[in-house]
Amino acid sequence: MSSGTLTSATGPGAAAPGRFIDLGAVFAGYVGIGMAVVVAIAFALIIPVQTIVFVSTPIAGVIIGGYANNRSGRWRPMRRVFLNAAWAGFVTGLTLAVMYIILRLLFVFADTGTMPNGSTLDCVMGPDCTYQRYAHDPTLAPYLVDGGITDGPSMGAAVIHDQLVGGLIIVLAVVAGSVVAAGFRSVRTPPPGLVDGVVVATGSASSAGSTPA
Numbered sequence: 001m002s003s004g005t006l007t008s009a010t011g012p013g014a015a016a017p018g019r020f021i022d023l024g025a026v027f028a029g030y031v032g033i034g035m036a037v038v039v040a041i042a043f044a045l046i047i048p049v050q051t052i053v054f055v056s057t058p059i060a061g062v063i064i065g066g067y068a069n070n071r072s073g074r075w076r077p078m079r080r081v082f083l084n085a086a087w088a089g090f091v092t093g094l095t096l097a098v099m100y101i102i103l104r105l106l107f108v109f110a111d112t113g114t115m116p117n118g119s120t121l122d123c124v125m126g127p128d129c130t131y132q133r134y135a136h137d138p139t140l141a142p143y144l145v146d147g148g149i150t151d152g153p154s155m156g157a158a159v160i161h162d163q164l165v166g167g168l169i170i171v172l173a174v175v176a177g178s179v180v181a182a183g184f185r186s187v188r189t190p191p192p193g194l195v196d197g198v199v200v201a202t203g204s205a206s207s208a209g210s211t212p213a
Contacts, residue, residue: 032092061177089178128152
């Protein structure tokens with residue numbers, strides 16, 4: 001089995017092709033799940049900076065999309081290259097979106113109303129406490145007015161809506177990044193010795209093309 005980077009011409013020997021995507025892309029999806037969990041916990045929980053999560057999504061897509069085809073040794077046909085990358089990107093993006101939404105909602109629906117100075121707001125745990133928190137902060141109160149938020153239930157509905165939209169953006173951004181990686185691979189000149197569009201490790205040429213692409 002040869003070695004290589006995510007974008008190198010010589011990657012790992014080909015994983016067995018599946019009907020629509022290669023098994024290397026399936027494996028890349030599992031890797032993407034792990035990557036998504038790490039990103040979500042790091043930047044939506046430990047260091048809750050939403051901007052970093054959204055900025056990282058297309059980068060994650062490029063990485064996992066490139067890895068899907070490199071792991072599979074796939075260069076041609078182009079549709080297979082894009083399917084491999086898109087699948088790995090979708091799995092990664094969906095995992096990141098679900099983790100992000102859960103963690104963001106946790107901050108709101110587990111809000112007990114404890115303030116930074118140690119005092120506690122007179123509120124019901126959950127969106128009502130978050131509403132009261134915003135209402136008592138001059139810098140956050142305009143958000144309530146702009147969003148038509150007047151109480152805890154409307155705060156909860158607005159938060160759920162915002163997080164679902166954010167989750168959709170995350171999925172689309174990761175998939176877009178993975179498609180970019182597939183496009184980059186598609187316009188590059190494939191290495192010599194392909195079998196059914198796949199780089200084959202020495203001694204395995206007879207088995208790599210067992211399933212047509």
